[in-house]
Amino acid sequence: MAERIWIIGASDGIGRELALAYAREGADLILSARGRDKLAEVAAEAGEAEILPLDVADRASIEAAAAAIAAGGKLDRIVHLAALYDPGRIADLDPEKAAQLVTVNLTGSFHIAQVGPRLLRKHGQLALCGSVAGYVGLPQGQIYSATKAGVINLAESLRAERPDVDVRLICPGFVDTRMTRRNRFRMPAIMPADKAAAAIMKGLAGKQFEIHFPHRLTRTLKLIRALPYAASLRLTRRLSRDGD
Ligand SMILES: NC(=O)c1ccc[n+]([C@@H]2O[C@H](COP(=O)([O-])OP(=O)(O)OC[C@H]3O[C@@H](n4cnc5c(N)ncnc54)[C@H](OP(=O)(O)O)[C@@H]3O)[C@@H](O)[C@H]2O)c1
Numbered sequence: 001m002a003e004r005i006w007i008i009g010a011s012d013g014i015g016r017e018l019a020l021a022y023a024r025e026g027a028d029l030i031l032s033a034r035g036r037d038k039l040a041e042v043a044a045e046a047g048e049a050e051i052l053p054l055d056v057a058d059r060a061s062i063e064a065a066a067a068a069i070a071a072g073g074k075l076d077r078i079v080h081l082a083a084l085y086d087p088g089r090i091a092d093l094d095p096e097k098a099a100q101l102v103t104v105n106l107t108g109s110f111h112i113a114q115v116g117p118r119l120l121r122k123h124g125q126l127a128l129c130g131s132v133a134g135y136v137g138l139p140q141g142q143i144y145s146a147t148k149a150g151v152i153n154l155a156e157s158l159r160a161e162r163p164d165v166d167v168r169l170i171c172p173g174f175v176d177t178r179m180t181r182r183n184r185f186r187m188p189a190i191m192p193a194d195k196a197a198a199a200i201m202k203g204l205a206g207k208q209f210e211i212h213f214p215h216r217l218t219r220t221l222k223l224i225r226a227l228p229y230a231a232s233l234r235l236t237r238r239l240s241r242d243g244d
Pocket residue numbers: 008009010011012013014015032033034035036038054055056057080081082083084104129130131132133171172173174175176177178179180
């Protein structure tokens with residue numbers, strides 16, 4: 001029987017490519033994001049998919065989507081990718097925009113972590129999306145990176161609390177989407193969104209808690225994270241001076 005999959009953040013970037021890739025495998029898809037028109041375009045390209053527009057910052061819109069999903073039966077997977085990106089130096093950030101990022105990226109993931117499990121079949125999968133940006137605090141990455149560190153922590157807690165759910169964490173490196181197209185710095189090992197979607201699909205079909213890629217970038221950052229602060233902060237401060 002076809003897998004029933006809910007992808008949140010499916011109208012663009014990685015989520016769009018993931019939806020098209022699962023559609024090619026014959027999945028029964030439910031696609032969510034804020035913009036109905038773009039979702040409808042992805043659904044048309046996918047062949048057939050249900051669209052349920054929502055805003056992850058708005059709990060009522062998530063509950064409404066959840067009720068519609070529950071009426072159609074249980075899900076096999078939920079992949080939550082919706083997020084906003086507007087990084088900068090702490091001193092330069094607009095506090096209202098910063099609060100919006102926290103609400104969408106972190107509180108939004110919390111809503112899906114709370115609502116998602118009851119929509120899944122037993123041992124169904126719930127994947128949240130962190131980022132390598134959440135591994136270690138780097139200069140000019142706030143407040144996005146702090147929200148992604150929060151999502152990593154949230155996924156770890158959910159994994160510990162819910163043995164009945166196959167909780168996963170996705171941590172991409174740089175992927176070429178509208179999100180990164182505004183970056184004005186060199187992005188090491190940047191990859192196309194369809195390749196990122198393929199890596200995510202492969203990882204979700206496997207057994208590892210964390211799906212991270214590309215390894216040459218993720219392993220370097222994991223190494224920096226594992227260093228004592230005396231060493232890691234010296235490295236990150238040097239990055240800050242390089243950016244001046
Ligand atoms: N691109 C990268 O290099 C990179 C690296 C590491 C991690 N990530 C993570 O990967 C995920 C996907 O990123 P991407 O690059 O594919 O981003 P993207 O191209 O900007 O797509 C983001 C998706 O999320 C939806 N979305 C945004 N705000 C939403 C909200 N409030 N409620 C519901 N849906 C919302 C967008 O549609 P609407 O605007 O219509 O709502 C869109 O479908 C994100 O979690 C991101 O943090 C990306």
